[in-house]
Amino acid sequence: MKLQTEVLVIGGGATGAGILRDLSLRGIPSLLIEKGDFLSGASGRNHGLFHSGGRYVVSDPEAARECIVENRILRKIAPHCIEETDGLFVSLPEDGLDFRNRFIQACEEAALPALLLLREEALSLEPGLNPDLLSAVKVPDGAIDPFELVLANAKDAEVYGAGYLLHAEITSLVVDGDRVKTVLAKDLLHGEEYLIEASYLINATGAWADQLLKLAGLHIAMALSKGSMLITNQRLTHRVINRCRPPSDGDIVVPNHTVSILGTTSVRLEDAENFEVTPREVSLLIQETSKMIPAIEETRFIRAYAGIRPLFQSGEKGDDRAISRGFVLIDHEKRDGIKNLITITGGKLVTYRLMAEKTSDLLCRKMGVDVSCTTHLKPLPGAEKPSGLKDRLKTLGKVETLCDCELVRREEVEEALREGKLKNLQDILHRTRLAKGTCQGGFCVYRLLGMLNEWELAEGDSNKILKGFLEERWKGIRPVLWESTVKEEELMEGIYKGIFNL
Ligand SMILES: Cc1cc2nc3c(=O)[nH]c(=O)nc-3n(C[C@H](O)[C@H](O)[C@H](O)COP(=O)(O)OP(=O)(O)OC[C@H]3O[C@@H](n4cnc5c(N)ncnc54)[C@H](O)[C@@H]3O)c2cc1C
Missing domain, CATH: 3.30.9.10 (D-Amino Acid Oxidase, subunit A, domain 2)
Incomplete structure (x- = not known):
């Protein structure tokens, strides 16, 4: 299938979603491609610390200053x-x-x-x-809740005309003279190939930044x-x-x-x-x-989990903790003679908006477009009516609850399903707090699958989907399996082996 866009943003973490929103608010047509769901990389695998800048204030004052400024804006x-x-x-x-x-x-x-x-x-x-x-x-x-943050950016970008394609990986960047001319992507769920024509490309692939550049014969030094x-x-x-x-x-x-x-x-x-x-x-x-x-x-x-920090190595190799947590913005026209390619990597979740602003400013200069950033002024969708655990507690017993640990209501999941574009179970888990609580989905994911069957959305064999989920869940639970967690896992094993014959 052929796709055409002015700007192709590669990577659906906080940085990519932030750029997509920034560009769409400036009226620049853009399309984001992400090989998993939104937040498949570091954006969905961090502490959720809403930095004041304190952690870097002694070792990296510049990164600390960026954090405190963005801290004030994001509030x-x-x-x-x-x-x-x-x-x-x-x-x-x-x-x-x-x-x-x-x-x-x-x-x-x-x-x-x-x-x-x-x-x-x-x-x-x-x-x-x-x-x-x-x-x-x-x-x-x-x-900070990275899931709410990134999805709100994507939602707003869509309202302002941007598009996104999830579960599609960029597999080839063909350079012709001083431009990336052709881009190929592959749908990882169904195998479909996309040929994308884009005037400009933004590489927002975080820890994969160098890997992506290799497709164009370029290289930057990253410490993973x-x-x-x-x-x-x-x-x-x-x-x-x-x-x-x-x-x-x-x-x-x-x-x-x-x-x-x-x-x-x-x-x-x-x-x-x-x-x-x-x-x-x-x-x-x-x-x-x-x-x-x-x-x-x-x-x-x-649960135990890990993420990969996208650290840009500007100098000598040494202790990774000594590498700046600031971000790096590369104009490949200046560095490598490729006029329509920009890389943005490093930084923090908390500085995603600033990274998006600086990237979009650079792109506008290259395009000869004179429109200012407004993302520091315009609240994200949902900001008008913050709701939290207290609100969910008020509805307890009044509406059907799918996840008892995190009090996720059936209607929340139905809303996510109605919005469409969800391709697998993990996509739903990213959009609600389902399976993020104490039982880690042990008691609620089979309810969700029942619901997906009702909606005729469970593609293929439900037991296979359930097994895939349990295997992912196990990776997180295995490292912390002692004392009462072992007892709970035995109960889970009883349920899944005994009832579902898995
Ligand atoms: C352990 C850890 C703890 C952290 N704690 C905090 C914290 O508490 N607070 C904070 O502010 N920051 C924290 N950070 C930093 C923060 O998480 C990252 O800086 C930020 O999420 C990076 O976002 P990103 O969008 O640049 O990259 P990512 O979120 O990694 O997004 C890159 C995306 O590109 C996609 N991609 C890669 N290659 C391709 C391809 N070929 N085609 C299509 N898509 C592709 C990937 O699937 C991925 O989703 C932490 C990081 C780590 C690792």
């Missing part, structure tokens, strides 16, 4: 995706106070509001903290850094808890909806596709984070 345009929890940087006796003093000084220089709390003040805010702590510094960190995280079965603190020391393994706990997320590690990888959370990482995360919150040692975990 206005995406309040429904953010929980304003605040964050504490906690100093333990073994950390001393040198780093804390540098931290407070750096916050001042970056105009990042920071308030020093004495031990007792910190403990009265967060009684679960290690009682031996020396002090804590309060900053405007928070929690795996970070692993653990999810607890309940929320441990009200606020984000960071360790007040230079960035290291196991130094953050982020509250997110009904759970907390423990992070993270940094392990260099060669491959952005095949990776897993190792037992060593699980032990390290528990050991380090429990120094800040001792109850973590006894906590039950419901």
Whole structure:
């Protein structure tokens, strides 16, 4: 099939979806192609920390400044995706106070509001903290829901005329002279081939940026850094808890909806596709984070997962934690003589809007178009009526609930199905909180499949779909399988083997 567009955006993470929205608000026709569903890459595999900039303020002040500026903008345009929890940087006796003093000084220089709390003040805010702590510094960190954020960007872009094609991978970029002339993509579910004609291409493939450029015979130096995280079965603190020391393994706990997320590690990888959370990482995360919150040692975990940081290597090779968390915008006309190709990579979820703005500005200059960015002013869809767990609790018992852990209502799923374009079970899980709670879908996914059958949307054999889901689920549960989680898994095994004969 032939497709034609002015701008082709490759990659459906926060950056790609943000660019699609920015361009469509400027009236520039664009099409996004993503090889999985939206959020298949790092955008769907991070802590959900709504950075204040505190984590980088000492080591990478430029990235910290970008975070605090965007933090303020996103509070206005995406309040429904953010929980304003605040964050504490906690100093333990073994950390001393040198780093804390540098931290407070750096916050001042970056105009990042920071308030020093004495031990007792910190403990009265967060009684679960290690009682031996020396002090804590309060900053405007928070929690962000990447799924809501990215999907709201895509939705708005569509309203303003953009298109997107999911589950389609770019497989070939044919360069002719000083331009990428022809693009080929393949539908990964049905095998269909697309021939795409685009005047301009934006490579927003995050950790895959170099892999995509290779199709055009180009290369950039990327360090692929795996970070692993653990999810607890309940929320441990009200606020984000960071360790007040230079960035290291196991130094953050982020509250997110009904759970907390423990992070993270940094392990260099060669491959952005095949990776897993190792037992060593699980032990390290528990050991380090429990120094800040001792109850973590006894906590039950419901899942482990990992994501790949798209880090751009500008200088010498060294510790991945020392590579800037800022973003890099490459005009391949200047770098490689290819006039219609731009790459944007690196950065943070929280700086996605700024990355999209800078990319769209560059593209406009290349196109000779003079339209300004408005994404910092225009709220995202859903911002007008934020709703959360409290709203869902109010409807409990009044409407049919599909997922009991996260209180996902049947009508929410029906709404997602009515919007269409969903091609598989995972697409639905990305659009609701179904299967994200304590049982990790064990008790609700078969209800969902029943519903898909009613709607005649379960393509193929339902048991095969269920098996695929369970295999994915198992990858996340296996690393945290001890004590009560083992008991629950035995119950799940009973259900799926006994009732569904899987
Ligand atoms: C462990 C970890 C923790 C993090 N924690 C935080 C945090 O708490 N807060 C924060 O702000 N940031 C955090 N980040 C950083 C943040 O997640 C990323 O910077 C951000 O999500 C990158 O978004 P992106 O759109 O650039 O890339 P991605 O989200 O990776 O999107 C790239 C997309 O391109 C697609 N793609 C690749 N190749 C092709 C192709 N050939 N054809 C079509 N599609 C293709 C991929 O499938 C993918 O969906 C974290 C990152 C990691 C790894």
